[in-house]
Ligand SMILES: NC(=O)C1=CN([C@@H]2O[C@H](COP(=O)(O)OP(=O)(O)OC[C@H]3O[C@@H](n4cnc5c(N)ncnc54)[C@H](O)[C@@H]3O)[C@@H](O)[C@H]2O)C=CC1
């Protein structure tokens with residue numbers, strides 16, 4: 350019988366698997382291919398592809414940090430700014446040992462597409478630092494966050510590029526980063542960063558926004574597929590910000606969540622996991638493992654569960670040629686960025702699984718970040734109810750736009766979402782005179 354520590358070590362080693370293992374799993378290669386396909390399907394010029402295939406600006410920075418023992422460690426970080434023709438670039442900052450440049454580039458392109466699909470006045474940006482934050486003290490983490498902002502100062506700002514949280518960064522990290530930016534500028538600039546604590550200009554509802562948006566898209570998909578959510582079951586991979594909030598809102602709708610995993614491993618309960626209690630438990634223990642009333646499962650078992658809805662809410666490349674055949678769900682809601690490889694995608698498609706693609710599914714986060722930036726600019730703050738209503742309206746419009754494209758062109762949701770996103774960016778390229786030979790009009794309803 351396997352003991353607890355060897356099983357945790359095994360699960361952690363899965364979490365540590367290289368993200369860009371081979372060309373077919375390199376997120377930058379994957380996103381370029383999808384953009385190419387949609388440029389062709391929209392009959393746009395090669396010029397559109399050449400502009401969109403690479404970020405306009407990528408910065409690599411070294412980030413010296415004074416550690417608690419007095420030594421200096423020099424970390425490596427990146428910021429990729431894809432395209433800014435719809436507005437300043439915008440997107441999160443990730444702290445993870447497996448961050449690499451191609452991953453950050455892909456994440457910035459996905460941000461451009463999300464904003465275009467949601468009709469937000471932003472381009473895509475993304476940042477990452479190669480670091481395992483669990484190995485840092487709180488003081489070292491603060492020094493790292495501040496040093497990263499000092500390194501990026503020439504290219505960031507509320508009208509240039511606006512960061513936000515992503516994997517392993519949170520409102521506290523945003524608060525330190527805002528404070529560093531303000532010190533360098535010499536005055537308060539709350540619109541420089543979003544996802545910050547409410548007391549210093551954060552928006553009501555931003556912590557919940559990505560998960561809330563994921564659930565709004567699941568509700569829309571369930572309506573189209575005639576799935577009664579009150580009798581539905583779900584499994585969720587990842588129980589950080591996005592996974593836990595998705596679980597909370599699905600639970601509130603009456604969906605029975607029978608499996609949840611995080612980097613420590615997975616838990617299962619045939620009768621449904623008590624999500625509010627699990628959130629409290631994880632706040633204390635930092636991991637889902639050993640939650641009372643559950644049995645332990647691994648990631649493969651989680652993917653194999655007999656559920657209606659599967660939500661990958663962790664990292665890239667989880668649904669692959671190997672894991673896709675195990676999936677029994679009718680809906681895969683991509684809360685994570687890039688959780689499905691092209692081979693995994695094809696297998697799910699052949700099985701008739703309805704995929705809500707990442708650039709639509711998880712766009713609730715950047716949408717409420719947009720609301721936060723608007724509130725910071727106005728200096729007038731909205732009630733949570735207003736934020737949530739505006740979010741729901743935008744997400745439903747965006748879902749409808751993508752679904753309409755799926756039906757009209759007889760294509761899957763991923764291709765449709767890329768066509769909507771690429772089409773709108775191409776429309777802006779034409780409006781600015783960057784490209785001339787353009788044929789297909791895309792209406793921006795979102
Ligand atoms: N935070 C946000 O507002 C947004 C996040 N996303 C995406 O959602 C995903 C999750 O992000 P957050 O929840 O913010 O990060 P987080 O750092 O709060 O949580 C990540 C979760 O994934 C788990 N995890 C890591 N490796 C795993 C593995 N191999 N198996 C199972 N679980 C694993 C971690 O233990 C943790 O529970 C990422 O892909 C991120 O880019 C997308 C849109 C917005």
Ligand SMILES: O=C(O)CCC(=O)C(=O)O
Pocket residue numbers: 439440441442463511512513514515543544686711712714715716718719
């Ligand atoms: O809130 C934001 O601006 C960006 C969130 C993000 O990083 C993402 O959608 O992947």
